[in-house]
Amino acid sequence: MRALDVVTAKRDGHELTPEQIDWFISTYSRGGEIADEQAAALAMAIFFNGMTDAELTRWTSAMIASGTTLDLSSLDRPTVDKHSTGGVGDKISLILVPLVAACGAAVPQLSGRGLGHTGGTLDKMESIAGWQPQLSPAAMVHQLEKIGAVIAGATADIAPADRKLYALRDVTGTVESIPLIASSIMSKKIAEGTDALVLDVKVGSGAFMADEARARELAAAMVRLGGHHGVATTAVLSRMDNVLGRTAGNALEVREALDVLTGGGPGDVVTLTLALAQEMLRLAGLDADPAAVLASGAAHDTFVRMVEAQGGDLTRGLPEALHRSVVTARRSGTVNAISAREVGVAAWRLGAGRARKEDPVSATAGVVCLVDVGDEVEPGQPVLELHTDDPSRLATVAALVTEAVDIADAALTPPPIVIDRID
Amino acid sequence: MRALDVVTAKRDGHELTPEQIDWFISTYSRGGEIADEQAAALAMAIFFNGMTDAELTRWTSAMIASGTTLDLSSLDRPTVDKHSTGGVGDKISLILVPLVAACGAAVPQLSGRGLGHTGGTLDKMESIAGWQPQLSPAAMVHQLEKIGAVIAGATADIAPADRKLYALRDVTGTVESIPLIASSIMSKKIAEGTDALVLDVKVGSGAFMADEARARELAAAMVRLGGHHGVATTAVLSRMDNVLGRTAGNALEVREALDVLTGGGPGDVVTLTLALAQEMLRLAGLDADPAAVLASGAAHDTFVRMVEAQGGDLTRGLPEALHRSVVTARRSGTVNAISAREVGVAAWRLGAGRARKEDPVSATAGVVCLVDVGDEVEPGQPVLELHTDDPSRLATVAALVTEAVDIADAALTPPPIVIDRID
Numbered sequence: 047m048r049a050l051d052v053v054t055a056k057r058d059g060h061e062l063t064p065e066q067i068d069w070f071i072s073t074y075s076r077g078g079e080i081a082d083e084q085a086a087a088l089a090m091a092i093f094f095n096g097m098t099d100a101e102l103t104r105w106t107s108a109m110i111a112s113g114t115t116l117d118l119s120s121l122d123r124p125t126v127d128k129h130s131t132g133g134v135g136d137k138i139s140l141i142l143v144p145l146v147a148a149c150g151a152a153v154p155q156l157s158g159r160g161l162g163h164t165g166g167t168l169d170k171m172e173s174i175a176g177w178q179p180q181l182s183p184a185a186m187v188h189q190l191e192k193i194g195a196v197i198a199g200a201t202a203d204i205a206p207a208d209r210k211l212y213a214l215r216d217v218t219g220t221v222e223s224i225p226l227i228a229s230s231i232m233s234k235k236i237a238e239g240t241d242a243l244v245l246d247v248k249v250g251s252g253a254f255m256a257d258e259a260r261a262r263e264l265a266a267a268m269v270r271l272g273g274h275h276g277v278a279t280t281a282v283l284s285r286m287d288n289v290l291g292r293t294a295g296n297a298l299e300v301r302e303a304l305d306v307l308t309g310g311g312p313g314d315v316v317t318l319t320l321a322l323a324q325e326m327l328r329l330a331g332l333d334a335d336p337a338a339v340l341a342s343g344a345a346h347d348t349f350v351r352m353v354e355a356q357g358g359d360l361t362r363g364l365p366e367a368l369h370r371s372v373v374t375a376r377r378s379g380t381v382n383a384i385s386a387r388e389v390g391v392a393a394w395r396l397g398a399g400r401a402r403k404e405d406p407v408s409a410t411a412g413v414v415c416l417v418d419v420g421d422e423v424e425p426g427q428p429v430l431e432l433h434t435d436d437p438s439r440l441a442t443v444a445a446l447v448t449e450a451v452d453i454a455d456a457a458l459t460p461p462p463i464v465i466d467r468i469d
Numbered sequence: 470m471r472a473l474d475v476v477t478a479k480r481d482g483h484e485l486t487p488e489q490i491d492w493f494i495s496t497y498s499r500g501g502e503i504a505d506e507q508a509a510a511l512a513m514a515i516f517f518n519g520m521t522d523a524e525l526t527r528w529t530s531a532m533i534a535s536g537t538t539l540d541l542s543s544l545d546r547p548t549v550d551k552h553s554t555g556g557v558g559d560k561i562s563l564i565l566v567p568l569v570a571a572c573g574a575a576v577p578q579l580s581g582r583g584l585g586h587t588g589g590t591l592d593k594m595e596s597i598a599g600w601q602p603q604l605s606p607a608a609m610v611h612q613l614e615k616i617g618a619v620i621a622g623a624t625a626d627i628a629p630a631d632r633k634l635y636a637l638r639d640v641t642g643t644v645e646s647i648p649l650i651a652s653s654i655m656s657k658k659i660a661e662g663t664d665a666l667v668l669d670v671k672v673g674s675g676a677f678m679a680d681e682a683r684a685r686e687l688a689a690a691m692v693r694l695g696g697h698h699g700v701a702t703t704a705v706l707s708r709m710d711n712v713l714g715r716t717a718g719n720a721l722e723v724r725e726a727l728d729v730l731t732g733g734g735p736g737d738v739v740t741l742t743l744a745l746a747q748e749m750l751r752l753a754g755l756d757a758d759p760a761a762v763l764a765s766g767a768a769h770d771t772f773v774r775m776v777e778a779q780g781g782d783l784t785r786g787l788p789e790a791l792h793r794s795v796v797t798a799r800r801s802g803t804v805n806a807i808s809a810r811e812v813g814v815a816a817w818r819l820g821a822g823r824a825r826k827e828d829p830v831s832a833t834a835g836v837v838c839l840v841d842v843g844d845e846v847e848p849g850q851p852v853l854e855l856h857t858d859d860p861s862r863l864a865t866v867a868a869l870v871t872e873a874v875d876i877a878d879a880a881l882t883p884p885p886i887v888i889d890r891i892d
Binding site: 049050053054057081082083084085086087089090091093094214217218219220 | 472473476477480504505506507508509510512513514516517637640641642643
């Protein structure tokens with residue numbers, strides 16, 4: 047088989063054969079015979095010509111087969127996980143994983159780091175003193191049995207083809223392809239060994255997909271892929287125009303997650319967490335009331351045990367930034383939006399995110415929203431608080447977010463955070 | 470500037486800015502900063518989204534600017550060249566270059582080697598004992614002044630960006646893009662320093678472009694590009710369904726060219742050569758009759774002087790293959806076609822062509838057509854003669870060409886070789 051023939055077949059709109067897909071993915075993953083430029087040309091041809099359902103299923107299977115698959119069949123709890131396509135202030139996993147575990151499921155969440163203006167769950171968890179992201183498969187199974195909750199880093203042997211292909215897509219303008227996104231997400235989640243999966247597909251100006259129709263298309267493709275691989279999958283479409291909750295930044299978001307776990311926290315975070323928990327419990331066949339379990343403190347206990355099992359020590363407190371600066375309202379009126387994208391970029395520039403995957407992140411940097419959508423504000427009133435350990439960044443970032451909080455004369459009714467459910 | 474932004478702009482259908490084009494071509498040509506996979510992704514995005522006239526003109530200028538340009542302004546003859554998009558049995562340059570020179574022009578033909586089933590002019594010329602393809606710019610100008618005719622290899626400093634990009638396109642399925650083909654051809658021809666150019670754009674099953682509409686589009690793009698760069702350019706569309714002349718192979722085609730230069734040779738070769746010569750002379754502003762000059766023997770004299778100036782010695786004869794084998798007609802009837810593609814592939818497999826640009830070629834290998842389109846044949850009558858120095862190839866190749874000569878009950882009138890002229 048020749049890489050050139052696979053590229054030209056896709057370029058010319060033909061359906062790739064199962065043999066072509068298996069050969070391309072396994073050979074490219076091993077390295078050597080297929081050049082990066084050939085894989086880039088194929089990815090761009092897929093961007094333009096898409097994939098049929100049969101191609102996408104096989105492509106995803108080949109990505110899974112490029113590495114190892116976790117076997118969670120020995121667990122006596124049903125397994126169910128959640129994946130988010132990425133948003134600003136998205137600390138949902140930190141609450142949802144222990145909550146669903148406290149309801150009786152096992153949640154084997156292998157997570158990633160942030161890139162660009164959206165944060166990563168591992169980066170957030172690492173702001174907890176001593177917490178370690180890496181677990182062996184045996185330690186993961188043990189922790190799932192004992193506590194039901196795991197948040198850990200994916201090891202290099204889970205879907206290595208995706209790791210290589212993602213790095214390539216990132217520099218060749220081929221990230222934004224629905225079949226390539228769907229197969230990238232689902233290959234890792236299916237290889238993780240979960241029986242069921244709920245996808246939080248974000249839509250809006252702060253999300254990877256601003257367009258609802260495309261987000262629906264992505265959600266439907268992933269739900270089908272889960273089904274074809276024996277993983278019961280549903281997707282929740284949720285809004286990502288405003289910051290989720292009131293914080294964006296690593297330690298800042300852990301603190302907010304702890305607020306929700308102890309009965310407080312912002313309403314949008316609670317609403318979305320419970321909606322996702324209900325979907326997960328339904329797929330897991332568990333008849334529990336997540337709101338009651340959250341209120342009982344059981345989810346908080348599970349979070350503490352999960353953190354401790356991975357070396358984390360919450361009694362040492364969360365780190366705080368050395369420098370803070372507020373951004374004030376320039377006029378009076380009602381807050382109609384707090385731009386997730388602008389706040390996300392600000393948090394990133396303050397040190398919370400990375401431009402390249404080798405970059406370190408700051409645990410303390412980020413943005414706190416001092417007002418909510420719907421609040422009345424006066425000129426000069428503080429609306430955002432910037433946190434950083436690097437004071438040289440404050441002035442530039444402050445200039446970036448002068449328009450992040452949209453203040454208008456008339457109050458709009460904010461749309462509900464959950465748009466739809468796709469299964 | 471970032472390569473990723475250039476790729477995504479083209480991917481999303483935007484027009485690239487002159488600055489983006491200049492930066493991409495010059496940086497990629499130098500090597501280092503832009504990865505091959507990024508250039509491959511851009512080439513595939515161009516395949517799908519094309520280029521505007523302004524983009525294509527700038528892209529071509531940037532390719533020319535990546536290297537040196539020959540200065541032929543000191544010559545007291547008008548300069549005019551010809552380029553063919555490649556066919557099977559296309560030995561036209563060997564006759565046309567000395568013919569147009571003998572009519573008073575200077576023809577500075579920098580040529581290439583063959584790849585795949587179409588031959589290259591340099592490969593053909595190298596079957597002449599002692600002939601050397603490399604000339605310094607000074608030697609080229611001197612030879613043009615003295616003889617008017619040069620066929621030589623392009624040096625590495627003519628449009629080096631094209632050399633690098635072509636090698637990339639060849640392995641990434643991005644050869645077949647009209648703007649990329651047009652810029653590749655025209656950047657080299659414009660850098661060669663000619664005042665005028667005639668393009669022989671081949672159409673048909675044996676050509677790079679089987680589809681006439683696409684061939685017309687390519688021709689029009691190249692004619693416009695020539696005009697934008699001050700090179701008076703016209704294109705002739707010619708048929709490439711049947712083998713051009715009766716031979717495909719290096720020394721075999723030199724012999725056939727010599728037949729035409731001495732007043733013989735196949736009619737289609739003579740017709741196309743004279744049509745192209747008339748276009749070239751018109752662009753050069755020369756009022757000569759190429760048919761009369763060909764008949765006078767002056768073109769033959771010029772060919773001999775051109776060959777000798779580059780070390781070639783025709784008195785030593787042309788090499789001949791050690792092994793020959795005939796293919797016979799399987800039925801009686803009229804020859805309606807001699808498939809250029811099938812004969813081209815056969816000649817290639819017999820050793821006349823190369824699969825990779827590093828491969829050597831055989832001077833002697835090739836195919837001789839023993840019949841013409843329109844001839845009546847009987848079963849068992851020899852129709853093709855295979856030539857090779859490697860007898861192990863004869864049986865496989867003979868099996869490949871059993872259908873190359875199409876014999877039918879009724880004779881079709883073959884269409885004229887010249888389809889149209891575009892300027």
